[in-house]
Amino acid sequence: MNWVIAIIKVVFIWTWCLLWATVMTWAERRGSAMIQDRLGPNRAGPFGLFQPIADGIKLFTKEEFRPKTARKILFNLGPILFAIPAFSAYAVIPFGDKIVIGGKEILLQVADVNIGFLYVLAIGALAVYGIVVGGWGSNNKYSILGGLRSTAQLISYEVPWGLALLAAVFVYGTFDLRQIALEQTGTFLGFLPNWGVFKQPLGFLIFTVAAYAEANRVPFDLPEAESEIVAGYHTEYGGMRLGLYLFGEYVNLYTLSALCVTLYFGAWNLPYIDMSKFLGPISYGIASFVVFWLKVMVFLLSFIWVRWTVPRFRYDQVMRLGWKTLIPLALFNLLITALFIQLTV
Amino acid sequence: MEVRRPTIEDWDNPGDLVTINIGPSHPAMHGTLRVIAQTDGETIVSAEPEIGYLHRGVEKLGEHLTYHQFIPITDRLNYCSAIANNVSYEMAVEKLMGIKVPEKAQVIRMIMMELARIADHIVCIGILGVDLGAFTPFFYLFIQREEIYEIFEWYNGARLTNTFGRIGGVEADLPEDFEERWRKLLPNLKKAIDETDKLLTHNRIWMDRTIGVTAFSPEDALSWGFTGPCLRACGVKRDLRKDEPYCFYDQVDFEIPVGKHGDVFDRYIVRMIEMEESIKIIDQAIKIYKEFPPDAPLMAKVPKIIKPPVGEVYSAIEAPNGELGFWIKSDGSDKPYRIKIRPPCYMVYQAFPELVQGEMIADLIACLSSLNIIAGELDR
Numbered sequence: 001m002n003w004v005i006a007i008i009k010v011v012f013i014w015t016w017c018l019l020w021a022t023v024m025t026w027a028e029r030r031g032s033a034m035i036q037d038r039l040g041p042n043r044a045g046p047f048g049l050f051q052p053i054a055d056g057i058k059l060f061t062k063e064e065f066r067p068k069t070a071r072k073i074l075f076n077l078g079p080i081l082f083a084i085p086a087f088s089a090y091a092v093i094p095f096g097d098k099i100v101i102g103g104k105e106i107l108l109q110v111a112d113v114n115i116g117f118l119y120v121l122a123i124g125a126l127a128v129y130g131i132v133v134g135g136w137g138s139n140n141k142y143s144i145l146g147g148l149r150s151t152a153q154l155i156s157y158e159v160p161w162g163l164a165l166l167a168a169v170f171v172y173g174t175f176d177l178r179q180i181a182l183e184q185t186g187t188f189l190g191f192l193p194n195w196g197v198f199k200q201p202l203g204f205l206i207f208t209v210a211a212y213a214e215a216n217r218v219p220f221d222l223p224e225a226e227s228e229i230v231a232g233y234h235t236e237y238g239g240m241r242l243g244l245y246l247f248g249e250y251v252n253l254y255t256l257s258a259l260c261v262t263l264y265f266g267a268w269n270l271p272y273i274d275m276s277k278f279l280g281p282i283s284y285g286i287a288s289f290v291v292f293w294l295k296v297m298v299f300l301l302s303f304i305w306v307r308w309t310v311p312r313f314r315y316d317q318v319m320r321l322g323w324k325t326l327i328p329l330a331l332f333n334l335l336i337t338a339l340f341i342q343l344t345v
Numbered sequence: 346m347e348v349r350r351p352t353i354e355d356w357d358n359p360g361d362l363v364t365i366n367i368g369p370s371h372p373a374m375h376g377t378l379r380v381i382a383q384t385d386g387e388t389i390v391s392a393e394p395e396i397g398y399l400h401r402g403v404e405k406l407g408e409h410l411t412y413h414q415f416i417p418i419t420d421r422l423n424y425c426s427a428i429a430n431n432v433s434y435e436m437a438v439e440k441l442m443g444i445k446v447p448e449k450a451q452v453i454r455m456i457m458m459e460l461a462r463i464a465d466h467i468v469c470i471g472i473l474g475v476d477l478g479a480f481t482p483f484f485y486l487f488i489q490r491e492e493i494y495e496i497f498e499w500y501n502g503a504r505l506t507n508t509f510g511r512i513g514g515v516e517a518d519l520p521e522d523f524e525e526r527w528r529k530l531l532p533n534l535k536k537a538i539d540e541t542d543k544l545l546t547h548n549r550i551w552m553d554r555t556i557g558v559t560a561f562s563p564e565d566a567l568s569w570g571f572t573g574p575c576l577r578a579c580g581v582k583r584d585l586r587k588d589e590p591y592c593f594y595d596q597v598d599f600e601i602p603v604g605k606h607g608d609v610f611d612r613y614i615v616r617m618i619e620m621e622e623s624i625k626i627i628d629q630a631i632k633i634y635k636e637f638p639p640d641a642p643l644m645a646k647v648p649k650i651i652k653p654p655v656g657e658v659y660s661a662i663e664a665p666n667g668e669l670g671f672w673i674k675s676d677g678s679d680k681p682y683r684i685k686i687r688p689p690c691y692m693v694y695q696a697f698p699e700l701v702q703g704e705m706i707a708d709l710i711a712c713l714s715s716l717n718i719i720a721g722e723l724d725r
Contacts, residue, residue: 036484141365145387145706218478219550227373227476228707311550312478314707315387 009110017090021250022052024300031304059243067236071137078134079237079244085126086248089255092116094178096292097268097276099285108289109178116177117169120259121162124214127252128154131223134245135233146232149315150223153213156322161210163330164203167337168263171199181267185274193271196264202333204264206326211256213322216249218307222315257299261292268292362390365706369398373476373710377720380697380709387705392698399720407684412438412512412651415684420506422669422688422722426465428457428497428509429664430722436591437660437671438512441653444645448593449637450514455592456630457500457509458662459623463534464493465665466616469717473613474545476714477554482541489537492530499526512651514644524631531624538620546617552610559700559712561607570692573667574615575716579607585663597629612715652679666690666717688722
């Protein structure tokens with residue numbers, strides 16, 4: 001029985017991520033249009049909601065073009081290497097508390113592993129291979145430049161990212177993401193919700209900045225800076241191979257937002273209200289799922305908002321920000337957290 | 346701070362450098378420019394621009410067309426501000442023939458030229474934003490540019506290639522509701538400029554990307570023949586509207602903004618302020634315009650077939666990009682013997698290799714956009 005539930009959960013969260021990645025492409029276009037005094041795609045379906053479907057069909061039916069000079073294996077491998085980590089990273093992140101059906105308690109999480117944290121870090125670090133391999137395999141100067149930029153950027157920002165997360169681990173004392181979520185109930189200092197963001201404000205800031213860099217979003221979209229290096233690592237890609245890169249990016253965004261919500265914004269917990277007290281076992285499960293999802297959506301929308309507001313960094317500025325600002329800050333944050341815990345516990 | 350810029354001699358083996366062919370098919374090259382860049386990683390060691398992708402033989406065409414037939418060709422020089430090109434050419438022919446243009450026509454020319462200047466600067470600043478990754482100001486500004494084009498369309502039916510004016514005056518009076526339309530446009534235009542200013546000018550990322558990037562000294566700028574906003578950004582107060590006034594520029598009150606360092610930021614800010622000064626000029630010009638009776642002449646007495654006396658003439662105006670001059674040699678026939686155009690872009694673009702050397706690829710794109718290189722007048 002357990003494996004049936006596990007398969008249902010895997011399929012569900014996979015389709016769920018894919019669905020919202022798809023909706024995100026629509027939200028990005030409509031959202032940017034709203035910011036820029038335009039209308040955006042509004043022809044296909046209500047509010048243009050079917051636009052992503054049309055885009056998907058277009059990408060699927062397009063010719064899978066591969067330049068003659070490209071390295072065949074690497075060129076094919078790139079998008080796959082990029083998409084697989086994006087989809088698999090979500091496995092350990094909860095998407096709700098638990099649901100009780102027929103006396104059986106089902107955790108709303110694919111795999112509840114006690115090192116979930118390290119798993120996310122490890123899988124997230126793999127995504128860079130997809131970009132590098134794709135950029136290298138294309139055998140195009142712009143692609144290689146994009147791949148180079150992304151290697152430097154992703155590796156540089158993994159460090160402050162990991163350090164910020166480490167400080168959060170200090171606070172919660174566990175690597176288990178479900179345990180971290182459960183810790184964030186009740187209040188902190190008597191009046192604030194007991195959320196990570198209030199215990200780790202600096203850590204949250206570093207995490208957010210690094211997350212933008214990890215996701216290749218403006219202002220850190222150098223690997224695909226359109227006006228400079230055409231389309232960066234995916235210059236030579238078209239059809240569904242390009243689709244995998246684009247989808248992978250949005251799935252990455254969903255995962256990063258979910259991680260941020262789990263660590264810093266109380267996962268499925270509402271401030272001051274304990275939903276499990278007055279909701280039935282099934283409705284509580286659904287409610288926790290919806291609350292979690294809504295919080296993720298806020299972060300996803302903030303990604304769109306920032307993208308259409310600020311210009312792009314230059315390569316050396318990205319490196320300077322990463323190594324000279326974020327890493328010292330993250331180390332400082334780690335030191336303060338450690339000192340605080342040492343003195344109080 | 347003096348930054349040492351690497352040159353190609355620094356490499357024992359120049360083969361280690363990567364040659365990147367930026368353009369002509371590249372998002373930031375507008376389809377018509379090409380730069381062959383030698384790069385060391387992201388740093389540009391040498392950049393060699395190649396021009397001529399939009400060469401249409403405009404000057405040669407002029408030798409086979411009558412004086413009036415050449416006006417639509419001038420539209421295609423700097424197509425972002427066609428009116429300035431038209432007026433510059435017409436003024437050159439008028440100077441050659443010694444025609445005195447009626448004052449009302451001069452005011453109309455002035456108003457339209459300043460509108461064209463705003464439209465041109467909008468294109469430059471919008472594209473600069475897009476090339477630096479800031480998409481949104483582009484749309485805020487372009488909506489207002491569209492409104493300016495509506496005014497052009499209301500005037501003579503054309504939007505981009507206006508073919509404005511005739512030799513000896515202008516073809517038509519301003520539409521009756523011109524001032525009304527301008528008043529309606531003005532608050533939105535000011536708001537768009539203001540919003541762009543808020544989004545970009547004091548944005549930390551924008552400042553990091555533009556301040557000190559491709560800075561140029563006034564001496565270098567002068568020796569390369571810079572004119573217009575690029576020269577003023579270097580700190581040289583040179584503007585033909587003030588120095589050699591034409592139309593009614595000596596009767597209106599406006600400031601000439603100058604920068605200090607000649608970097609991308611200064612070029613951007615000079616253009617931003619110039620847009621506001623242009624608004625001031627238009628407001629004053631409309632006041633002057635209203636003093637003329639509705640039936641005041643718009644055309645000087647010009648023969649049906651234009652046959653200037655034998656001789657040559659050079660006449661220049663301050664186009665949005667800088668000094669736009671026409672040199673015309675006449676042999677007394679109804680077609681010019683030779684037309685030579687002095688486009689501002691051509692002089693500015695010559696300094697491009699020196700400007701971008703030692704900067705990064707992203708700066709090359711920013712520099713190109715901030716210089717506002719328009720291939721139409723660069724290649725002619």
